[in-house]
Ligand code: ADP
């Protein structure tokens with residue numbers, strides 16, 4: 001594949017070189033412990049490889065939203081020990097006071113985590129002075145944090161333009177997976193777009209209709225599309241003011257030769273809670289006091305059949321209110337079909353989005369997908385076809 005960015009493969013002879021590496025160490029914590037170390041694990045391959053090659057590795061990351069000034073509750077000192085444990089080698093912590101002196105004491109192969117980049121107000125403003133502040137500590141720059149690449153910050157975009165810049169291994173894997181899914185995918189391509197609201201995913205829907213062969217719409221947002229087609233969706237979550245927009249998207253899909261799949265049956269209830277009385281009905285039979293909370297079994301089966309004809313799948317958003325049983329059924333069933341097709345080698349499957357990742361984990365199939373992005377906002381902006389400044393700045 002033609003890549004327009006450099007990777008660690010292009011870095012030779014880096015023994016003793018100071019390499020600034022942007023990672024995502026923004027992990028959730030409770031009572032002083034990390035509650036989900038996914039991001040710490042993602043930050044291992046690049047750092048270990050650079051350290052093994054004898055570089056002096058300086059990790060840059062943000063942690064929380066400290067509003068441009070030091071805040072001990074958001075100090076990366078809290079993350080250094082858990083990160084060292086995951087990395088399996090010692091990690092120094094370096095404060096923004098006396099950092100130059102501290103960095104000068106490091107030896108080839110040493111790894112240090114620098115303090116929260118957002119303790120500088122200029123970080124999020126991509127202030128050239130903050131870029132300089134960071135740049136003087138290093139000789140080279142590696143960006144390994146795709147999840148932060150949708151923002152032009154000093155430690156993401158600024159440094160990439162100031163120092164020789166490379167993609168880290170996690171960034172490289174993410175960009176390659178995304179390229180396979182939407183950049184230069186094998187057709188037919190299916191997209192599943194679900195979740196709560198059309199309004200949060202207009203950009204995604206508009207971008208996808210011109211690129212995919214099958215657009216599968218589920219979740220609460222399907223209700224808006226159904227309403228646009230004249231279906232009475234009762235008390236369902238529905239953005240009635242967006243039915244015109246839904247029509248436009250369906251017309252754009254028609255023009256582009258993209259088949260839009262809306263559910264034709266649904267699981268409905270009058271109360272939104274775990275295991276209430278439910279009915280499985282044709283979407284034209286939803287009662288005035290009922291809510292559509294999941295895609296129905298007949299529709300799920302035909303969606304699975306559609307996936308069997310496809311080579312590529314990109315998925316964002318659950319098909320139903322999957323956090324509440326039994327409204328996880330359709331999401332779990334389609335996720336398992338996609339996972340099986342992936343394991344058979346007939347489908348490349350890429351998924352992303354906070355709730356989507358949770359849903360795939362709930363279905364027990366996250367590892368069976370080709371790639372699952374935990375990047376959240378950056379993943380959605382990429383699905384909208386937007387250029388991510390942190391990625392654009394890595395271009396050769
Ligand atoms: P992601 O975080 O993966 O981008 P979203 O945040 O867009 O996904 O959507 C996830 C939310 O959509 C979940 O909380 C889920 O309960 C909700 N949802 C899905 N289907 C429905 C529905 N039919 N009615 C109400 N909420 C729904």
Ligand code: MG
Nearest residue numbers: 353354355356
């Ligand atoms: Mg969400």
